[in-house]
């Protein structure tokens with residue numbers, strides 16, 4: 252009986268679970284054999300005069316990779332999928348109200364048209380309009396964005412009724428007009444009218460961008476404005492509320508990037524709508540399924556899931572082309588998130604999640620007798636809103652406006668618990684990861700949900716060229732490292748507060764980027780050893796040879812199985828490995844260096860927003876599935892140098908294997924560079940064959956050739 256009225260259901264992914272556990276057992280046993288081999292052989296070598304360092308290094312690499320593997324078992328243990336049943340929700344009048352937060356920061360890197368499409372798509376969510384409130388945070392404090400949002404309001408007044416009338420499924424105007432629509436005469440008439448209005452809207456945004464100063468201000472007053480037709484008393488009941496917020500910014504005053512912006516929205520919205528639930532969106536991630544809000548409520552309103560902090564939808568992208576050469580899909584992430592569904596729930600990922608306001612205010616603070624000013628700051632109105640869930644009445648009078656300005660001022664946070672225990676956390680530039688971690692540690696749960704792959708809840712833009720991808724990944728790397736090597740490290744902070752499997756998942760992600768260490772070792776050491784005739788691996792005649800071969804096949808086969816089970820093709824299997832290596836050699840390496848510099852105070856970690864403006868030439872290459880190697884040399888040189896070293900060592904090593912007695916039986920040593928060369932064939936093409944704009948720049952190739960010759964020459968001929 253109870254099951255039939257449940258707002259949501261779940262299903263164990265039994266097959267996957269059985270395969271995962273079985274594989275964990277076998278692969279784990281093989282790893283144990285590898286460890287046995289390494290420990291015994293290193294002890295034996297220690298007793299001779301042979302160099303021991305290469306063996307220790309390769310064992311170090313294997314140790315780190317095994318550590319990752321062990322951690323990754325957390326999310327494979329109990330995968331479950333969830334279903335929402337929005338048709339069983341209470342009537343609209345009984346639904347809780349919802350605030351939507353959209354963040355933008357730079358009208359040049361984040362063109363207004365994209366931002367406004369996100370805003371409009373969220374205003375058009377299938378949710379009672381009087382219960383929907385949209386807040387746009389403009390971190391650039393730019394008149395371009397301010398003027399654009401007013402235009403967006405004008406267009407939304409036509410668009411929203413049209414969507415409701417014809418039950419439009421795709422409520423992001425840009426995406427809607429991109430596809431062909433059919434219907435009866437009346438519909439087509441209205442559609443043509445709206446389309447014309449959208450074209451005018453586009454033209455006016457372009458005019459604004461051309462005629463307005465697009466400079467991003469770091470020194471300005473807070474600006475908070477409810478966008479409407481000028482008559483504040485006359486709120487249209489069919490339109491959601493739209494509020495523009497630019498928090499105060501002053502030079503030399505830390506603003507804590509996106510987390511700081513979201514916290515200002517939390518405070519300001521508390522005085523206007525104070526909705527118990529909040530949807531957080533990046534400016535480039537539009538609502539693709541208007542039903543997502545109702546779907547999320549199916550979990551939030553289910554007391555069996557309590558205490559539920561947030562419902563995370565996957566980040567899906569409309570920009571990804573068929574070949575997905577940069578591995579922009581993050582397939583492996585969503586696989587893990589589903590695995591986490593069977594534990595305490597997924598990690599927060601910055602956008603596309605519906606969160607309970609109360610979770611962000613911190614449960615402890617709400618239940619204990621704490622000094623509210625120390626905790627939430629000195630606004631009485633705000634503290635009131637926290638404890639009584641009340642809100643002062645709309646419209647904004649002058650007193651309210653003043654209070655909101657105070658809440659959006661840059662020093663409001665000082666000396667309070669904001670960013671530490673309240674709101675989005677400031678400690679790391681990956682504010683999403685850290686905030687989610689702390690919520691789980693406080694005992695909150697989360698849910699991962701996707702209604703269908705065919706119509707994802709949200710769609711965003713992902714970078715379409717190598718340079719942007721690697722810059723973005725470097726920032727994530729810094730953000731994750733900041734957490735991994737701090738007092739909040741999941742292995743220290745989390746292990747006492749979360750179940751072990753959940754802790755393992757957090758640790759896996761937090762320590763994800765140290766893969767640069769084993770990968771650099773594996774890309775250099777066997778190659779050098781091959782050139783020098785040092786045996787790092789067992790020979791074919793040894794039974795342990797088969798342990799290594801088994802481990803290689805077993806990990807490849809498991810990866811392939813996961814790719815195929817999720818409905819992807821073989822190609823994804825290769826791309827994911829290629830991109831994992833590329834990211835490790837570049838972004839993760841620099842990210843780790845940056846973290847070290849951050850720790851010793853040489854360079855502050857910062858949040859450089861990802862570029863969202865379209866570069867036509869780059870986009871064309873991407874669509875053709877060709878890598879754009881015109882990335883910063885800092886990224887390209889290590890990759891090309893490593894490739895050449897592998898090629899050099901393979902050629903010289905093979906010659907050695909064939910001719911010299913010393914090189915006999917170095918099958919694994921010579922297979923490793925071969926594997927690297929095959930996986931990264933596109934890089935070779937970029938250096939040698941390609942003539943187009945995206946080829947590897949000549950100067951990069953020359954520098955890399957020089958560097959690799961030094962390494963190979965030194966390895967082969969030094970005594």
Ligand SMILES: O=c1ccn([C@@H]2O[C@H](COP(=O)(O)OP(=O)(O)O[C@H]3O[C@H](CO)[C@@H](O)[C@H](O)[C@H]3O)[C@@H](O)[C@H]2O)c(=O)[nH]1
Pocket residue numbers: 354355356357361388390507508509512532533534535600601602680681682683723726727730858859860861862
């Ligand atoms: O000082 C800042 C910097 C960024 N943003 C906004 O933050 C969002 C995310 O920035 P983006 O450059 O798109 O970063 P991504 O790398 O694409 O973001 C991913 O990674 C971030 C953490 O590193 C998360 O916050 C994001 O939600 C997640 O999508 C955008 O809407 C920005 O406008 C601000 O509001 N203020």
Ligand SMILES: [Mn+2]
Pocket residue numbers: 533535712861
């Ligand atoms: Mn983004």
